[in-house]
Amino acid sequence: MTMMKAAVFVAPGRIELVDKPIPPVGPNDALVRITTTTICGTDVHILKGEYPVAPGLTIGHEPVGIIEKLGSNVQGYQEGQRVIAGAICPSFNSYASQDGLSSQDGGCTCHGYKPMGGWRFGNTIDGTQAEYVLVPDAQANLAPVPDGLSDEQVLMCPDIMSTGFAGAEAANIKIGDIVAVFAQGPIGLCATAGAKLRGASMIIAIDGVNERLQIARQLGADVTLNFREVDVVDEILKLTGGRGVDAAIEALGTQTTFESALRVLKPGGTLSSLGVYSSDLVIPLGAFHAGLGDNKIVTSLCPGGKERMRRLLNVVASGRVDLGLLVTHEYKLEQIVEAYDLFGHQRDGVLKVAIKPF
Ligand SMILES: [Zn+2]
Numbered sequence: 001m002t003m004m005k006a007a008v009f010v011a012p013g014r015i016e017l018v019d020k021p022i023p024p025v026g027p028n029d030a031l032v033r034i035t036t037t038t039i040c041g042t043d044v045h046i047l048k049g050e051y052p053v054a055p056g057l058t059i060g061h062e063p064v065g066i067i068e069k070l071g072s073n074v075q076g077y078q079e080g081q082r083v084i085a086g087a088i089c090p091s092f093n094s095y096a097s098q099d100g101l102s103s104q105d106g107g108c109t110c111h112g113y114k115p116m117g118g119w120r121f122g123n124t125i126d127g128t129q130a131e132y133v134l135v136p137d138a139q140a141n142l143a144p145v146p147d148g149l150s151d152e153q154v155l156m157c158p159d160i161m162s163t164g165f166a167g168a169e170a171a172n173i174k175i176g177d178i179v180a181v182f183a184q185g186p187i188g189l190c191a192t193a194g195a196k197l198r199g200a201s202m203i204i205a206i207d208g209v210n211e212r213l214q215i216a217r218q219l220g221a222d223v224t225l226n227f228r229e230v231d232v233v234d235e236i237l238k239l240t241g242g243r244g245v246d247a248a249i250e251a252l253g254t255q256t257t258f259e260s261a262l263r264v265l266k267p268g269g270t271l272s273s274l275g276v277y278s279s280d281l282v283i284p285l286g287a288f289h290a291g292l293g294d295n296k297i298v299t300s301l302c303p304g305g306k307e308r309m310r311r312l313l314n315v316v317a318s319g320r321v322d323l324g325l326l327v328t329h330e331y332k333l334e335q336i337v338e339a340y341d342l343f344g345h346q347r348d349g350v351l352k353v354a355i356k357p358f
Pocket residue numbers: 040041042061087159160
């Protein structure tokens with residue numbers, strides 16, 4: 001068998017299933033047979049042509065699968081083992097990753113800066129919406145799935161959970177903090193779960209969809225606010241006695257959510273931004289206290305690597321949080337165009353879709 005099915009970007013508006021050669025396995029690679037993958041909001045931006053990738057690139061960056069073939073240098077794993085790998089799939093060779101930032105592994109040496117971080121799967125190399133994916137730097141990236149966990153239970157680890165939890169970690173939430181989480185899509189829901197695990201005493205979840213707010217409660221939100229029904233900033237200031245929240249996590253990437261997050265911060269509070277923005281942000285003087293608020297604004301991109309994945313898998317295995325409930329729909333890989341249509345239009349209460357190649 002030399003060919004496989006893969007969902008590739010063709011042109012704006014077109015992601016199609018095509019036949020592609022199964023890639024050869026280099027000494028540091030692993031070939032993983034995908035058992036479950038999923039579609040991310042970023043993939044929809046790629047589909048619409050809002051985030052450019054090379055035509056013919058296989059899309060997808062959230063793999064759960066089985067090691068089919070290991071490169072000769074890759075130690076400590078076996079063929080046939082169930083594994084995941086993080087969405088970014090860092091090489092750990094860049095200055096940024098050597099400095100502890102596994103996601104900023106872009107490897108650009110000329111200017112030392114790449115705005116899109118170091119994201120590789122389905123961005124700069126073939127991704128996971130296929131029968132097989134080649135994992136580069138496999139020894140740094142493969143994480144075995146603990147026995148007894150389903151694909152759905154661990155499907156959020158490579159991206160959504162790592163990103164959402166990173167938002168709570170970057171906010172440096174202390175036990176007893178009050179935290180607001182703006183937007184309760186999959187990443188915002190994971191940020192809510194992360195805030196709970198970090199010991200927040202009150203988590204205020206904000207969204208415009210009541211079903212999502214319901215799930216936010218299941219994952220740890222104490223108060224939910226529908227921005228279509230209330231003035232969110234007023235409500236949060238009331239809930240905190242005018243004091244503001246210790247941390248506000250932004251999980252959408254819009255001016256409104258960013259600005260609201262800034263407006264509800266206490267003096268000295270932290271705005272932890274997870275959204276991917278597609279236009280310039282404006283920081284109003286009032287919301288910014290003219291620069292005198294002692295506030296911190298921090299951003300995070302999905303941390304990767306096998307140790308990050310091991311920790312996230314342990315969170316799932318320990319039963320601390322159940323993110324399987326974010327998987328609302330299942331499709332075969334052959335139906336991926338249909339799955340994009342449902343997910344892209346956010347129909348039928350979809351949060352995440354499980355895509356099964358086999
Ligand atoms: Zn993603």
